[in-house]
Structures are given as structure tokens and as C-alpha cells.
Amino acid sequence: AQSVAQPEDQVNVAEGNPLTVKCTYSVSGNPYLFWYVQYPNRGLQFLLKYITGDNLVKGSYGFEAEFNKSQTSFHLKKPSALVSDSALYFCAVRGYGQNFVFGPGTRLSVLP
Amino acid sequence: DVKVTQSSRYLVKRTGEKVFLECVQDMDHENMFWYRQDPGLGLRLIYFSYDVKMKEKGDIPEGYSVSREKKERFSLILESASTNQTSMYLCASSERRGRDGYTFGSGTRLTVV
Numbered sequence: 716a717q718s719v720a721q722p723e724d725q726v727n728v729a730e731g732n733p734l735t736v737k738c739t740y741s742v743s744g745n746p747y748l749f750w751y752v753q754y755p756n757r758g759l760q761f762l763l764k765y766i767t768g769d770n771l772v773k774g775s776y777g778f779e780a781e782f783n784k785s786q787t788s789f790h791l792k793k794p795s796a797l798v799s800d801s802a803l804y805f806c807a808v809r810g811y812g813q814n815f816v817f818g819p820g821t822r823l824s825v826l827p
Numbered sequence: 828d829v830k831v832t833q834s835s836r837y838l839v840k841r842t843g844e845k846v847f848l849e850c851v852q853d854m855d856h857e858n859m860f861w862y863r864q865d866p867g868l869g870l871r872l873i874y875f876s877y878d879v880k881m882k883e884k885g886d887i888p889e890g891y892s893v894s895r896e897k898k899e900r901f902s903l904i905l906e907s908a909s910t911n912q913t914s915m916y917l918c919a920s921s922e923r924r925g926r927d928g929y930t931f932g933s934g935t936r937l938t939v940v
Contacts, residue, residue, distance in 0.1 A: 724867070747926070747928075749928045751928075751931075756836075756933075756934070756936065757933055757934065758831070758917055758919075758931035758933045758934050759870075759917065759919075759929075759931040760931070761928055761929075761930075764927075764928055766926055805869065805870070807928075814860070814872060814875060814885075815928070815929065817862075817869045817870040818869055819867060819869040
């Protein structure tokens, strides 16, 4: 069975500092991995994905994520956080031919 | 720009009412999905459809049904609304192969009183 864990409900970081939002997964075969962001009372917006290729993936708004197969992780990172990055972040995984499974979400608060 | 449109942003319904949530996509996507989102639980799949007239149960289908008469429209039906169905409902669509992930609508926040 597929599963996704986001071990932190909440991440607080000061503006200008680097941020990391953690994600680990379990899936049979090669994973498709995605990060989505949700702003208040909105749907989810695509940030970035890993399908194959380079383990470091760059996405929208300066975010990046590193696929680590041995640790089954796909942590979201940004070198310098902005207050406007404050939102709810979801990690999602799917195996080939499967539907996505979403993590519970991590609320990121960037403090001015 | 591709879009998934949910007909209502906010709805308030009474217990026992039959409720229809509509979702339309303009991307010619084969796959469509209905999720509910609750704090701490993430997104849970209610129903999905890979083609017109086709529907499959997701993880939490009880109390819900769906209709897909046309490729672009996927409706979620609450047969008899209950207070525990108060939630944010999200519709999504994707291409058949799904390598580009899902495109989500803006959501419908349903309150059942």
C-alpha cells in the first residue's frame, strides 16, 4: 500500500532563513512524487515533481526538493523564506498506475 | 490557462438535504476526482472516474455518490447531508497517464447545520 508521512504539523521559520518541510513515503516500484501548496480557502497548487532523472528538482517560487531513494524521502526546501511562503504544504506520492496518496499537510509560518 | 471550476465556494445546507457539488474542467482530461479535506487528515479520496459513465469508490465513499454524464463534468452527491459531512471538498482532474499530477479546483466549503 502507498503512504505518505509529513512528520511535522507546523514549521516556523524566520524570514530570510532557509526552510525545510519533510516528507517520507512508501510505494511499490518507482515513485512519482509531488509537492503542492494551499493558500487559505483555495485549492491545491502544483509546486514541483519528481518522476525520474536528477534527484534535485527545482520548482515554482524558488522551491526545490531532493529525492532520496535510500531514505524514501522527498523534502521540500527553499534557501531564503518569504512571509508570502506561509501556507499549507502537501506531499503526494503515487506508484505506476495508482492514484495519488496525499500526506496530512504541514503548515509553514514564516515570521517577519 | 487550464481550469477546474467548482460551482460554489461556500454552501450551507440543512441535515437531510440532498446536496449536489458540481465540477467542470476544460482540459479534456480523462480522470476526475473528488476529495474532502479536514484538518490533520489531509485529503481523502471519495470517488474517482477514469472515463465518462465510469466511477470507482475511493477511501471514504459512504454517504456519497457521483455522476459523470459528460467528460468535462463530475458531480458529487450527498444523498442525505449530515453534520459530519461538513468539510472542504476539492475536485481535481488529470490526464490518463498522470505524469503531470492533478489540477485542483478552488474548493467548496460545505457546512451542514
